[in-house]
Amino acid sequence: MPNIKPVSDLRNYNEVLRDIAIGEPVFLTKNGRGRYALVDIADYEKMQATIKLMNDIAKGEKSGKEKGWLSLDEVEVSLEISND
Template sequence: MPNIKPVSDLRNYNEVLKDISEGAPVFLTKNGRGRFAIVDINEYEKSQATIKLLTELLKAEKSVEKNNSWLSDEEIKKELGLNE
């Protein structure tokens, strides 16, 4: 269940920070609407790394499609030295 608190709880921010852990962000509301999320730094770094990886994979996929340069199974095995 999400941990939701009003932004006014930040007056006692140490209490809010105690509730944050990896996989359990604290969501802050302002005027009854979701406004901010506070996440553990490890979770943030993992999210950023995932976004970067997915961006690079998308660029690679677009490049391959544009140049029509997919490798066959045999070509991949040869590149990796897996020919039997």
């Protein structure tokens, strides 16, 4: 079940921070509507890395569709990898 608290609870931020756990953000509301999410720093860093990876994959896919795909042999030559 999500942990939802009014933003006014930040007056006693130690209690709010205590409720944050890895994988379990605390959602803060303002005027009854979702406004903020507090997450553990490890979760935040993982989300940022995932977003970057997905963006890089999308760029690669777009490049492949526009400029053509490389074969494995072409990639190995480009990276100077030898299969001896």
